[in-house]
Amino acid sequence: MALRATPVPDNAPNKITVKELDFFYGDFHALTDITVDIKEKAVTAFIGPSGCGKSTFLRCFNRMNDLIPGARAEGLVSLDGQDIFETGVDPVDLRRRIGMIFQQPNPFPMSIYDNVAFGPRLQGVSKKAELDEIVQHSLERANLWKEVKDILGRGGLTLSGGQQQRLCIARVLAVEPEVMLMDEPCSAIDPTSVQKIEDLMAELKDRITIIIVTHNMQQAARVSDFTAFFLQEVAGDPAILVEYDRTSNLFTSPKDRRTEDYITGRFG
Amino acid sequence: MSETPGTQAGSGTLQLVSRRTYFKELALKNLFLLCAGVAVAGVVLIFAFVGVRGWPIFAEVGPWAFLAGREWNPTAGLYGILPLIYGSVVVMLGALAIGTPLAVGTAIFLSEIATPRVRSIVRPAVELLAGIPSVIYGFFGLIILRPIIADATGGLGFGAVTAWLILAIMIVPTIAAISEDALRSIPPGIREASYAMGATTWQTIYKVLVPAAKIGIIDAIILGMGRAIGETMAVLMVVGNAPVFPESISDPIATLTTQIVMDMPYAAGDHRTALFGMGIILFLVSMGLVALVRLMSRFQTAMESGR
Numbered sequence: 001m002a003l004r005a006t007p008v009p010d011n012a013p014n015k016i017t018v019k020e021l022d023f024f025y026g027d028f029h030a031l032t033d034i035t036v037d038i039k040e041k042a043v044t045a046f047i048g049p050s051g052c053g054k055s056t057f058l059r060c061f062n063r064m065n066d067l068i069p070g071a072r073a074e075g076l077v078s079l080d081g082q083d084i085f086e087t088g089v090d091p092v093d094l095r096r097r098i099g100m101i102f103q104q105p106n107p108f109p110m111s112i113y114d115n116v117a118f119g120p121r122l123q124g125v126s127k128k129a130e131l132d133e134i135v136q137h138s139l140e141r142a143n144l145w146k147e148v149k150d151i152l153g154r155g156g157l158t159l160s161g162g163q164q165q166r167l168c169i170a171r172v173l174a175v176e177p178e179v180m181l182m183d184e185p186c187s188a189i190d191p192t193s194v195q196k197i198e199d200l201m202a203e204l205k206d207r208i209t210i211i212i213v214t215h216n217m218q219q220a221a222r223v224s225d226f227t228a229f230f231l232q233e234v235a236g237d238p239a240i241l242v243e244y245d246r247t248s249n250l251f252t253s254p255k256d257r258r259t260e261d262y263i264t265g266r267f268g
Numbered sequence: 269m270s271e272t273p274g275t276q277a278g279s280g281t282l283q284l285v286s287r288r289t290y291f292k293e294l295a296l297k298n299l300f301l302l303c304a305g306v307a308v309a310g311v312v313l314i315f316a317f318v319g320v321r322g323w324p325i326f327a328e329v330g331p332w333a334f335l336a337g338r339e340w341n342p343t344a345g346l347y348g349i350l351p352l353i354y355g356s357v358v359v360m361l362g363a364l365a366i367g368t369p370l371a372v373g374t375a376i377f378l379s380e381i382a383t384p385r386v387r388s389i390v391r392p393a394v395e396l397l398a399g400i401p402s403v404i405y406g407f408f409g410l411i412i413l414r415p416i417i418a419d420a421t422g423g424l425g426f427g428a429v430t431a432w433l434i435l436a437i438m439i440v441p442t443i444a445a446i447s448e449d450a451l452r453s454i455p456p457g458i459r460e461a462s463y464a465m466g467a468t469t470w471q472t473i474y475k476v477l478v479p480a481a482k483i484g485i486i487d488a489i490i491l492g493m494g495r496a497i498g499e500t501m502a503v504l505m506v507v508g509n510a511p512v513f514p515e516s517i518s519d520p521i522a523t524l525t526t527q528i529v530m531d532m533p534y535a536a537g538d539h540r541t542a543l544f545g546m547g548i549i550l551f552l553v554s555m556g557l558v559a560l561v562r563l564m565s566r567f568q569t570a571m572e573s574g575r
């Protein structure tokens with residue numbers, strides 16, 4: 001488990017602060033009492049067994065859960081100190097600042113170019129030269145430009161799964177988000193693309209805050225600066241945040257017995 | 269499952285398909301083949317019948333005088349169906365112009381906006397529209413719409429406008445159902461992606477979902493076209509039935525289908541042949557529309573596999 005070359009300093013500012021968050025799907029209490037600070041310009045990994053609410057928690061940050069009827073959150077989530085659940089906060093604006101990558105690559109059924117230009121166009125960019133520049137730059141940052149620069153007019157869905165996922169990353173990067181949420185971005189794609197995505201995460205964190213949900217503990221150890229371990233101890237009960245620490249600490253000397261059991265593969 | 273004894277395969281222990289199963293399967297396969305055969309035979313027979321009866325008109329009066337003749341006056345031996353084609357096209361285009369936005373809007377509402385509860389009320393209501401007999405639509409047009417149109421456009425209210433409104437409602441269920449299917453078949457991940465990119469519901473609909481369902485929606489419109497061209501009874505009751513080029517929007521007109529119904533009871537000789545000739549035209553139009561739909565779906569497959 002390679003440790004990161006330049007550790008994020010302890011006094012790095014918090015990008016997202018979560019205080020005593022509870023989350024409900026109708027009557028089902030999915031998460032309880034989550035308190036965590038996400039550091040700016042760092043990679044934070046969420047790990048834990050399947051169904052313990054990692055995706056649910058991630059989707060609180062860009063209020064994607066708003067789309068689910070009956071879902072509600074209680075507690076505080078703030079971005080740069082501003083409460084995102086506050087009445088009047090526009091979820092649309094929030095999502096422009098907090099991009100999201102899903103487990104299943106989901107490019108739009110349109111050309112590669114139009115996929116990447118989608119966000120800038122929504123924001124009113126319409127000059128061809130400007131869009132061209134954004135599209136190229138975003139594809140470069142997503143490690144995809146070399147593969148697609150001659151086929152920008154081709155449908156995004158014609159790419160391989162791994163390429164599609166990088167296209168989705170380019171699509172998000174095109175709007176210059178401050179935070180990128182990644183929900184198991186590598187679990188449905190080929191190993192070469194996984195490598196490329198891990199590489200680009202290391203490059204991107206100079207400028208953006210990344211939160212990644214992953215099933216793969218090696219991946220968490222490789223790419224992240226901080227790791228949060230979630231667990232639903234009893235089926236039907238809400239899940240909790242068991243331990244949150246620097247990745248190097250959490251994987252080498254976990255403080256909680258349950259974390260240790262999980263990372264040593266005793267359950268999950 | 270074998271039920272006949274003695275069907276053990278040689279020295280092996282795997283059982284052979286029993287004779288009973290074998291014959292049952294064979295009989296069923298042929299039964300279904302027969303069903304399909306009857307349907308196809310129906311189409312072929314009707315087309316052959318209409319073709320044989322109508323074909324001579326092209327020889328009798330000449331294809332040009334028939335298709336492009338501006339006057340339909342059987343007593344004077346004039347069998348020009350251009351005013352009827354014109355009537356059919358005008359009625360169809362108007363109905364599409366009004367009905368398509370209505371139907372696509374309904375489909376978008378049902379698939380993207382309505383809560384499950386609202387959907388469970390609106391959807392059957394729209395489906396019910398398809399089940400109403402066309403004579404009822406005609407009645408509604410005649411009694412309710414015609415006087416209103418008469419006031420609005422002058423004249424008696426018999427003509428294209430009333431037919432547009434009636435037909436527009438009649439094609440809504442066809443176009444709405446197929447468009448809704450097309451929208452619903454878009455993977456949910458696409459919607460999520462759009463919202464996650466900061467698109468509003470409206471932007472998601474018109475920048476992502478409608479383009480993604482474009483081919484399906486065009487299919488729906490083409491099928492709606494077929495419905496509009498072929499509809500007879502409701503149109504007959506409100507269109508005024510004058511086989512001429514109208515001078516204004518409030519004038520009565522006639523369509524291919526309505527003229528066939530009007531004339532068939534008494535037509536004889538060339539007149540009757542001409543009506544069958546019009547049948548051929550209608551047949552070809554609907555075949556063309558079906559071919560167009562097939563072409564579209566092939567086009568879509570081609571698009572999805574890269575362009």
Ligand SMILES: Nc1ncnc2c1ncn2[C@@H]1O[C@H](COP(=O)(O)OP(=O)(O)O)[C@@H](O)[C@H]1O
Nearest residue numbers: 025028030049050051052053054055056057068
């Ligand atoms: N839309 C939903 N409606 C109701 N329950 C849900 C929904 N999505 C997830 N859940 C439930 O919430 C719990 C956490 O799910 P999820 O956040 O997807 O877990 P993870 O991502 O850790 O696998 C699970 O028990 C799941 O069944």
Ligand SMILES: [Mg+2]
Nearest residue numbers: 054055056183
């Ligand atoms: Mg998940």
